[in-house]
Amino acid sequence: MQTLQLNTPQHNIGHSDQPFLPFTKPSLDEATIQSVVEVLRSGWITxxxxxxxxxxxxxxxxxxxxxxxxxxxxxxxEVALALAGVSPGDEVITTPLSWVATSNVIVRAGATPVFADIDPHTRNLDLDLAAEAVNHRTRAIIPVDLAGLPMHRGQLYDFANEANLRVIEDAAQSIGASSPIANGGTAEIGKTGDFISFSFHANKNITSSEGGCLVLPDDIDPALCERYRLQGVQRDADGGMDVDVFGGKFNLTDIAAAIGLGQLAKLDEYTARRRALAKHYFTVLTERAESLGIGLPQADSAHSNWHMFQVTLPLNNLAITRGDFIRAMKALNIGVGVHYPAIHLFSAYRKLGFKEGMFPHAERIGREIVTLPLFPAMQETDVERVCDALDMVLRPQLISRLA
Ligand SMILES: Cc1ncc(COP(=O)(O)O)c(C=O)c1O
Incomplete structure (x- = not known):
């Protein structure tokens, strides 16, 4: 049994002898584990x-x-940016509320990241603000589907076509989700569009431990993509070789691919389970959210893959900090994540000239956001446990009653 002591008038705000519930956990079945063993035994592991x-x-x-x-x-x-022809002097528009990888790759390509603030309801890029950021140097846009809630692809491509921009969809979090598209109807993310980039990092909806994939547009030669993936090397039939681009060392191993294959077969099952758990969060939390002052995510269970279930804390009305909240939940054996602080406020980005106040929605949400546990192996009772803990931790810390 654990007890939490807080430096607030309310000292003992909870305890738990229930098992630790992480905010995410990969589901790996026995067949997938066996397929990795087969690769290891095969003699070919890269x-x-x-x-x-x-x-x-x-x-x-x-x-x-x-x-x-x-x-x-x-x-x-990184490879998508190279294939899209993004180079020094170019500007690339993106969101300040993402994993920092989204904008680091722009800087590493020698280009300039141009942030546009988010829509606080979807927590994704606000396209009207993105439109204001376009100028003659703007080459591309990298939209992000935060938490697996897709940006509206119809509106996104109308905007990008009008502004003559390449689109590199950072769909790291949105595999299995879908969106309305330009000509009507709805399409799964990855089936339509320009470049679409996915991540198979361990905490994604499907994983290969580490990994990713790029869906290529028709105008890009897959052989060039492969050269960017492996040092730019091109071999001929006589054992000779040439290097025509400065590629990296970015190839996936067969060990990872075996995991990915097992996971991909389960994608629909996992997505359905995540949607059911997210729905349960809404059922349990919607009424309490108002009296607790927490902000719920946009309820879009039809299109989101519910990569994460994120709420915002009413920090201005709380006697505790977000750090205190996370520690209190941990004392109740519940893992809570932070995804993400606003990118432009990191010191490396401040050195590029970004400052507090530039993107107020991303800054506020970046301060207030927390990720609650959500993964396919969770049960409905786990969701209820999280909501009860949230209530138990927050309610005594409210400075004024909201409802
Ligand atoms: C939005 C976003 N972009 C990019 C990445 C980078 O993916 P990876 O960690 O596989 O390099 C991630 C995941 O970590 C992500 O969530």
Whole structure:
């Protein structure tokens, strides 16, 4: 049994002898574990037949589009930027509320990240603000589907086509989600669009431990993509070789691809489970949210893959900090994450000239946001436990009653 002591008038705000509930956990079945063992025994453990099979399976999932895998979502974005022709002097518009990889890759390409604030309801890029950021140097836009809630692809591509921008969808969090598209109807993320980048990091909806993949647009040569993935090397039949671009070392291993194949087969099952758990969060939390002053995510269970269930804390009306809240939940054996502080306020970005006050919605949400546990192996009773703990931790700390 654990007890939490807080430096507030209310000292003992909870305890738990229930098992630790992390905010996320991969589900890996026995068949997947066996397939990794087979790769290890096969004598070929780097990129090989499993990578090819994984790319073929991903391509099938994305309606026959060309797909190439990489050893991380970050590497995937880096190669996408190179293929999109983003180079020094170019500007790339993106969101300040994402994992910092989204904008680090822009800086590493020698280009300039241009942030536009988010819509506080979706917590994704506000396209009207993105439109104000366009100028003659703007080359591309990297939208992010935070928590798996997709940006509206119809509106996104109307905007990008009008502004003549390449789109590199950072769909790291939105595999299995879908969105309305320009010509009407709805499409799964990855089936339509320009470049679409996914991550298979361990905490994503499907994982290969580390990894990522890029869905390529028709105007890009897959062989060039492969060269960016592996040092730019091009071999000929006589054992000779040339290097025509400065590629990296970004290839996925067969060990990782075996995990990815097992996971991809389960994507629909996992997505359905996440949607059911998110729905349960809404059922349990919606009434309490008002009296606790917490901000719920946009209720879009039809299109989101519910990568994360994130709420905002009413910090201005609380006697405790977000750190205190996280520690209190941990004392109740519940893991809570922070995804993410606003990128432009990191010291490396401040050195580029970004300052507090530039993107107020991202800054506020970046301060107040917390990620509650959500993963396919959770039970409805776990959701209830999280909501009860949230209530138990927050309610005594409210400075004034809200409702
Ligand atoms: C929005 C976003 N972009 C990019 C990445 C980078 O992916 P990876 O960690 O696989 O490099 C992640 C995941 O970590 C992410 O959540």
């Amino acid at each position: 990129s090989g037949p499993k990578v090819q099979a994984f790319e073929a399976a991903l391509s099938q999932r994305f309606g026959g589009r060309t797909v190439r895998t990489f050893n991380s979502g970050t590497a995937t974005l």
